[in-house]
Structures are given as structure tokens and as C-alpha cells.
Amino acid sequence: MPRGTLEVVLISAKGLEDNDFLSSIDPYVILTYRAQEHKSNVQEGAGSNPQWNETFLFTVSDSASQLNLRVMEKDKFSNDDNLGEVTIPLEAVFEEGSLPESVYKLVKEDEYCGEIKVALTFTPERNYEQSYNEEEESCGGWKESARDF
DSSP states (O other): OOOEEEEEEEEEEESOOOOOSSSOOOEEEEEEETTEEEEOOOOTTOTTSOEEEEEEEEEEOSSOOEEEEEEEEOOSSSOOEEEEEEEEEOHHHHHHSEEEEEEEEEEETTEEEEEEEEEEEEEEOOOHHHHHHHHHHHTOOHHHHHTTO
């Protein structure tokens, strides 16, 4: 069971549906890991190819193994629109420690609707059980005490 910190670098998106008639869309991203949620800055007027370059941190303390990214469009006079989302499996980043910039396909109602680019890094929490066992061995074990007999 991994424990530690998951760092998500939200880089950019491309190919988003620009459904605003009078101006370019104002996209932002909602990042969700279990009950933890972060929201990126709104890229006003960025259109279908926004750049964020923002970093978000999540605390990992159980076996939850996916990160959800939902790209939204900020609307001034109505509810914000969902432009697409992706669920990223995290097993690889937990094993490798980091994944370089990767592109993930965004989907809305089972249809491709653009791409999002993120980089992931997992920093494990120090394992206190392991450090306890290492200290115990360095303080002398049965081999060292056997010399006394």
C-alpha cells in the first residue's frame, strides 16, 4: 500500500471544443484523487489549446490508484460546461517514482474531445518499520552476542 505525496504537473491541453460563439473558451481543470480536489487557474480566452504549467500535491495514504482530471469551461452567465475528462491509472507512477510528460485522451460521453498533458511524480513516505529493523541489526544481533560465550 503506497503512502506519500503525488505531485501532478498540469501542463497543457489541445483540441478542446471551442463552443463559445462570441469569444474563446476559458478552460480550467478539476483534479480529483479520492476525496482530495484541486482546481487549476482559469485560462481566460485561451481557446482550445490552453497552457497551465501548474503543480498540485495530493496525499497518498491508501490503495486508491487513479487520478481524475476534468476539463471545464468557465461560463459567466450559466453553469460551467464539462469539456472532457480522463482517469489516469497510478500504479506505474507508484512503482517507477515518476512518469514524464504524457498525453492523455479526453473523453466526453464516450467521444474523443481533445488531449491533456501532465507529468506525475510519487515521493514515498519514509517507512518507519524498515528504519526500525535496520537500527536493530546495527546495534548487534545474535552473531555479535555469540562471541561472549
